[in-house]
Amino acid sequence: MRNIRNFNQCLLVICIIFMGGISTTFAQNLSKFLEIKGTVIDQNTKDRLVFTDLIIKGTNISTVSNIDGEFLLKVPAKHVEGVVVINHLGYEKKEVDISSLKGKIKIALVPAVTALDEVNLVSRPGDAKKLVLETLSKKSSLYNNSNTLMTAFYRETIKKRRKNASLSEAVVKIHKQPYANYRKDNIELVKARKNTDYSRLDTLALKLQGGPFSNLYTDLVKYPEFIFTEDDIDDYEFSFGESTNINKKMVYVVNFKQTAFIKEPLYYGKLYIDAETLALTNAVYSLNVENKHLASQMFVRKKPRKVAVHPTKATYRVNYRTQNGKWHYAYSNILLSFKVNWKGKLFNSVYTLNSEMAVTDWEIQDSKFAKLKNQMLRPSTILTDQASGFSDPEFWGEYNIIEPEKSIENAIAKIKRQLKKS
Template identity: 80%
Template sequence: MKKKNLYNRLLVAVCVFIIWGTNSSTSQNLSKFIEVKGIVVDASNNDHLVFTDLVIKGTNISTVTNIDGEFLLKVPIEYSEGAVVITHLGYETKEIDITYFKGTTKIELIPAVTTLDAVNLLARPVNAKDLVLQTLQKKGRLYNNDNTLMTAFYRETIKKRRKNASLSEAVVKIHKQPYTNYRKDNIELIKARKNTNYDRLDTLALKLQGGPFSNLYTDLVKYPEYIFTEEDIDDYEFSFGESTNIDKKLVYVVNFKQSSFINYPLYYGKLYIDAATLALTNAVYSLNVENRHLASQMFVRKKPRKVDVYPTKANYRVNYRIQNGKWHYAYSNILLSFKVNWKGKLFNSIYTLNSEMAVTDWEITNTKFAKIENQMLRPSTILTDQASGFSDPEFWGEYNIIEPEKSIENAISKIKKQLKKT
């Protein structure tokens, strides 16, 4: 077994650190921005569209829809006469004037029909693996190669079965290195808040180790070594799926999975590659967790002797966005599910851990990044140890965040009540 590769993947897999047992205010000028909110649905069947991109036209200010298809975008007042561009993989792009938004606006996207004509069929590469290799080699030309300071919103939740047990949120600054640079990105903590009342939520204390870094390392273009190393790319099988499109541009779909003779955990999923430039636009993939013992080694860092913990699901997603002809990391989501079996107990526990990070604004900087040591996070960071409570209603000020799903809103409301009681 390739132990070195297996443990290198610990970072992208999101390390889980299990501990068993038991306010700052802002003075933001709210007149500097307006809020537009709504819900994005499929025009043909009214299904909520998750992970839809919304960008203020001509800017880098953006957000994504939540699990309910909902969004809230804070628009600086100088762009109040502008427009919002809405894009979703496999749908026609829509542009809506900001003045059109009244209350919660329903936005319907039309599914885009993709047909491969004879020219496209002839132009498509014959070998799917070669296409993936070409894509990974083009990062120097297709992706942003300047020092970039990104503002991002990060959220992580832990559920015991269907009940929210922990919730943490943060605004961070990503000190993004050029894609041709082998230096790793840095993350600076700006604001953070959390629920810490584990006992009152009647659950074991689970903590995610890695925090925003785990989501950042899903950037396959910057960090291909966590998925496809030169050593093990031959352990995968690649094939073409049905093509789709983004903004009327043809997108190849490449399926990948580990070869049948491989017995240690690798990944399987889909890569979405722009046909014209061969840029990776999206990736949706999962870890093979059939081998419980080896999969457990990749996640669990600490546990009691009398308990078995193993993952039942490990799903990942990363989206890229193009601006001024260059692609950059825009959003990622990680969903993990674990089963906990105590020896001697009849019933087991199931925990779901979800983390997501969305870039909401960014700027090119020509100067070297200044390291603010007391605010810089480490890849071993546990965000819940860095955050405070949920007591400040105007905590985020003008920062864009991902709208919370309904169940999370209920959890926040419950947390606030508990904080008031204590």
């Protein structure tokens, strides 16, 4: 089933759990930094804007707004007189002095109007498929071609219906290889924490195998073989959607889906391509899970015999940022939903697994990466097996993290109460 199967089987393991509790605490010496919290909204509709980039101008320090449109940005003392640049696809870029960001902050972005005049329509490529192929061929010239050490925050959650059952978080270092070569990236674990409420998982634990690697592999420019290869690109249909823009630059929108005669599960979604450079700026796509049997084979590696499992949703997002004229991987999100049926039981269980990873800082490495075998994760890693314990927010120190969504905040509050009791 091609490389697609290899990609998705990095994502999920279903197995019988062991019962047990963990209560390890951590301490962290904090240096001076300014912590800014706020919300990004649409100026006209007041809707909250998710996955918005916030970057300290002139640096590689950044964060991203969560699904509630909220953000948390930790600014080192030496940059408190600087500027925050806010970017969101389809909106005008905004720059705000850090010194003005006090109290309850709401940053309103203005929708960017894309004028589809005759010039734009004529200049748009006539063949969407050729545009995608040309975009993928430009990774050597448009994307970062230096060894890059990225600091990233990673979070994965598992919910049984609407209740959080498992929460794992980590700060990692991504040893990002140049886009021009075919060497795979490596990930180094810096620190991690977790909490699992086994009472909400029945006798099953759903675990994401791959951890941060699963999100890293959504980088379509670095790893196009997981979706589009020369052998299977003809299995897709490509068409143009309505163009949008970012930072007042036009962005082509290319829709893609599997052709009607292909029966095995493939992907469908949208690719956002910068009209001037033809760089891929964003991608949002999903796996076709209509064939329950084949879709289940692509994800489930291990399960009890009396359990039937099939995915009901599998969606992916990857965002790129540009710095000094070069693009690089910046953020990705994976959302998977599964229905679990026990033989002989009247009701089924629905689990949702979500993982996201945001690059919060990075630097060019002049020399080759050192091999730190003890700290390096493997693509087969299950993060919940690598982490232990949970603690207060100061655990992360000055590391920039993704602000928790409301439901996760409630889960964290409950964890804190449990720790105080123990």
